[in-house]
Amino acid sequence: SQTIHQWPATLVQPVGSPLSLECTVEGTSNPNLYWYRQAAGRGLQLLFYSVGIGQISSEVPQNLSASRPQDRQFILSSKKLLLSDSGFYLCAWMEAGRQETQYFGPGTRLLVL
Amino acid sequence: QKEVEQDPGPLSVPEGAIVSLNCTYSNSAFQYFMWYRQYSRKGPELLMYTYSSGNKEDGRFTAQVDKSSKYISLFIRDSQPSDSATYLCAMSRVTGRRALTFGSGTRLQVQP
Numbered sequence: 721s722q723t724i725h726q727w728p729a730t731l732v733q734p735v736g737s738p739l740s741l742e743c744t745v746e747g748t749s750n751p752n753l754y755w756y757r758q759a760a761g762r763g764l765q766l767l768f769y770s771v772g773i774g775q776i777s778s779e780v781p782q783n784l785s786a787s788r789p790q791d792r793q794f795i796l797s798s799k800k801l802l803l804s805d806s807g808f809y810l811c812a813w814m815e816a817g818r819q820e821t822q823y824f825g826p827g828t829r830l831l832v833l
Numbered sequence: 834q835k836e837v838e839q840d841p842g843p844l845s846v847p848e849g850a851i852v853s854l855n856c857t858y859s860n861s862a863f864q865y866f867m868w869y870r871q872y873s874r875k876g877p878e879l880l881m882y883t884y885s886s887g888n889k890e891d892g893r894f895t896a897q898v899d900k901s902s903k904y905i906s907l908f909i910r911d912s913q914p915s916d917s918a919t920y921l922c923a924m925s926r927v928t929g930r931r932a933l934t935f936g937s938g939t940r941l942q943v944q945p
Binding site: 752764769771820825 | 864867875882884921927933
């Protein structure tokens with residue numbers, strides 16, 4: 721069966737510091753991968769998605785970037801964090817060619833101070 | 834106007850009640866309709882999905898899609914305190930952009 725991991729689970733970072741969040745998926749090949757941000761009490765904002773290694777689509781221009789160095793690894797990065805980057809970051813995967821079954825990881829809670 | 838609208842709630846019901854959660858949408862290209870449940874501080878969990886119009890039942894949960902009205906519903910029968918969570922609707926096209934469009938979620942509280 722498929723499993724999706726995210727780490728770290730929680731992170732407290734000062735403004736201006738760099739960021740690296742990692743997501744890995746097990747049990748599937750060539751998945752579509754997604755990064756979302758969820759502000760407190762708000763819906764999901766799609767940040768990036770990837771349909772293959774090195775292929776990144778950006779949904780919202782901002783202080784963040786994403787990379788997919790391996791088939792089942794998705795990384796969210798920032799060179800300098802802003803206060804507004806605080807939130808709950810969720811990674812998700814979907815089987816290539818499917819449009820209806822997207823599965824989420826446990827999330828990373830980021831607090832920028 | 835957002836592509837998907839969902840009442841944020843909170844919706845408070847007594848245990849055993851029938852719960853109705855709803856979303857409206859504007860994009861007629863959406864063909865897949867999903868419902869997710871999200872407990873506090875956890876990732877969303879896929880409850881069920883439907884394709885095009887019609888009903889789908891899974892235990893105490895029934896998903897309903899009315900494409901003519903651009904309206905989808907999730908019914909929960911015999912609601913339990915463990916159903917207390919935020920419920921997110923999501924939808925997608927058959928082709929094109931490989932991503933889902935989410936509603937903002939409805940917070941449900943089932944009182945024991």
